[in-house]
Amino acid sequence: MKIAFWFLLLVTINLSALEKFQSSQVCQKCHPIIYKEHFSSQHRKASIFNDAIHKAVWDKHPLKKKDKYVCAKCHTPNDARIITALKNKEAAVPKQNKAQDEGVSCVSCHNIKSIQKHEKSNNNLVTTDKKILYSARESEKNEKDKKYKTETSMFGFVTKESGSPFHEIDFSNKIFYNGNVCLGCHSHKQNAHGLQVCKMDQNATSNSEKENCITCHMPLVQGSFSTIKKSKMHRYHGFTGTIHKPEMLKKYLDIGFEQEEKGFSVKLKNHASHAFLLQPLRLGQLHVVIYRTGKKISLEPKNFVRIIGKDKKPAPPWVATEVLKNTQLQANELRSVHFDVDLQSKDELLITFGYFVVNPKAVKKLNLASHKEFTQFKIFKQKRFYVK
Ligand code: HEC
Ligand code: HEC
Ligand code: HEC
Numbered sequence: 001m002k003i004a005f006w007f008l009l010l011v012t013i014n015l016s017a018l019e020k021f022q023s024s025q026v027c028q029k030c031h032p033i034i035y036k037e038h039f040s041s042q043h044r045k046a047s048i049f050n051d052a053i054h055k056a057v058w059d060k061h062p063l064k065k066k067d068k069y070v071c072a073k074c075h076t077p078n079d080a081r082i083i084t085a086l087k088n089k090e091a092a093v094p095k096q097n098k099a100q101d102e103g104v105s106c107v108s109c110h111n112i113k114s115i116q117k118h119e120k121s122n123n124n125l126v127t128t129d130k131k132i133l134y135s136a137r138e139s140e141k142n143e144k145d146k147k148y149k150t151e152t153s154m155f156g157f158v159t160k161e162s163g164s165p166f167h168e169i170d171f172s173n174k175i176f177y178n179g180n181v182c183l184g185c186h187s188h189k190q191n192a193h194g195l196q197v198c199k200m201d202q203n204a205t206s207n208s209e210k211e212n213c214i215t216c217h218m219p220l221v222q223g224s225f226s227t228i229k230k231s232k233m234h235r236y237h238g239f240t241g242t243i244h245k246p247e248m249l250k251k252y253l254d255i256g257f258e259q260e261e262k263g264f265s266v267k268l269k270n271h272a273s274h275a276f277l278l279q280p281l282r283l284g285q286l287h288v289v290i291y292r293t294g295k296k297i298s299l300e301p302k303n304f305v306r307i308i309g310k311d312k313k314p315a316p317p318w319v320a321t322e323v324l325k326n327t328q329l330q331a332n333e334l335r336s337v338h339f340d341v342d343l344q345s346k347d348e349l350l351i352t353f354g355y356f357v358v359n360p361k362a363v364k365k366l367n368l369a370s371h372k373e374f375t376q377f378k379i380f381k382q383k384r385f386y387v388k
């Protein structure tokens, strides 16, 4: 008797836990292409268990000693246990489970009703009606609650389905059209000393419907968005970025070249509505190689960084009080980088813009040396020029 009672209790607890957390796996059945893309994205890999860089920084963070994983708000928002523990001021230590493994999951975004602005960092206000998912569709912009329906016509010979048999859809939420849905997590992050450790540009936060976070980072790609209702194209859910699929963003950086009276300059035009690299860990670099009659001349690389620190010295994000230096390409900036090297007729130039995901100066401190994908120079875009 006793065993049966406990068994039943366990089953009910497990079921209600499942209900609270809608796993991305339940979406896979009807949205397999999107699921697969999302699985390879940094969003899915945002927890300490799947992102070595995030783990490395967390391991050094003073709040780790206090068992307060405050990163959950943006990195693993569906781990209800941690979010509740943080609210109750109890120990909140990440343990590997499904919610951690799914990171910023499907419902982490599709449940966001609105964004609440806040000085330290914004908040995502999520719907309490878990059956409703928000999305964008131009042709149904006013549809607030699309339910599943089947209609029979032609004397019962043709059955037409519309809506999803699993969830309802609200197409009227503006933030899914102008990209502001991203700004609960991506707008800014201020530390205890009032320094904006990360900050999205004003240009980007005044997203327009024509060009915004979604149009650049979720471009339309081939393949149906669902298995039931078919479409030719869908929004890419791998999220193009510094780590995953940067090649899909190549067109947003132009590389030009201009010979000058003394030397030459490289022109870099950033078409992104925010600084080209946002994370203070990144180091951008411009490389120029001149090929001259069989010889290869490599010029000194130029760095693009945003260094935060204290008392004029670089410091970690939780200590920093000021920005010491910022040479990152800014939103929509056209930068001219001068090289004091005279060119000769028939010189060939190979110009490369790329970056280190983790600045080589921070690799050792963070014990990331074995992660070659983050410590090696990554080419973003290359162009060749010929001197007449
Ligand atoms: C049983 C199948 C099924 C499951 C499971 C399912 N969906 Fe859907 N979903 C659909 C169908 C069908 C549509 C298209 C409905 C229509 O517009 O007629 C749809 C539409 C959507 C849309 C809006 C599409 C648009 O054009 O903007 C979103 C967003 C969405 N689903 C997300 C999810 C998420 C997130 C999950 C998991 C929590 C999920 N779906 C689970 C079948 C499903
Ligand atoms: C307000 C939301 C928010 C909070 C809270 C937050 N992060 Fe993040 N974090 C982000 C976003 C958004 C990115 C992606 C930004 C980018 O790539 O420029 C990110 C990226 C990172 C990265 C870079 C990851 C990579 O793969 O290169 C590290 C490291 C990181 N966060 C550490 C932390 C730690 C540690 C905490 C908790 C102490 C934390 N974050 C809390 C939003 C947040
Ligand atoms: C980081 C936020 C984010 C995550 C995570 C996310 N989505 Fe989306 N998704 C969006 C946004 C924003 C749109 C609206 C883009 C549009 O239709 O213009 C969208 C569109 C969609 C659409 C319909 C539009 C289309 O043509 O592709 C479906 C279906 C969908 N998402 C399902 C999913 C599923 C399933 C997952 C998880 C495997 C998921 N989403 C994860 C933000 C997200």
Ligand code: HEC
Binding pocket: 042, 043, 045, 046, 047, 051, 054, 073, 074, 075, 077, 104, 108, 109, 179, 181, 182, 183, 184, 185, 186, 213, 214, 217, 218, 239, 240, 241, 242, 243, 244, 245
């Ligand atoms: C719930 C919080 C959250 C929301 C909402 C969110 N993101 Fe993110 N995003 C993150 C975090 C956390 C990371 C860093 C993950 C990591 O690398 O550890 C990230 C990383 C990224 C990256 C970097 C990917 C790479 O490969 O370098 C891009 C691009 C991005 N997000 C775009 C978007 C866009 C576009 C939207 C809106 C449609 C969005 N995000 C909505 C939390 C969020």
Ligand code: HEC
Binding pocket: 179, 182, 183, 186, 200, 204, 205, 207, 211, 212, 213, 214, 216, 217, 241, 242, 243, 246, 249, 252, 253, 271, 272, 273, 274, 276, 277, 278, 279, 282, 380
């Ligand atoms: C016009 C296109 C464009 C728009 C609009 C845009 N981005 Fe980007 N984004 C880029 C480019 C280009 C890069 C740099 C390429 C790379 O990271 O490899 C980038 C990089 C990023 C990164 C990675 C930065 C890092 O240091 O790791 C994040 C996160 C991101 N964008 C989020 C967003 C969000 C959120 C919005 C909306 C507020 C947005 N972007 C709007 C083009 C765009």
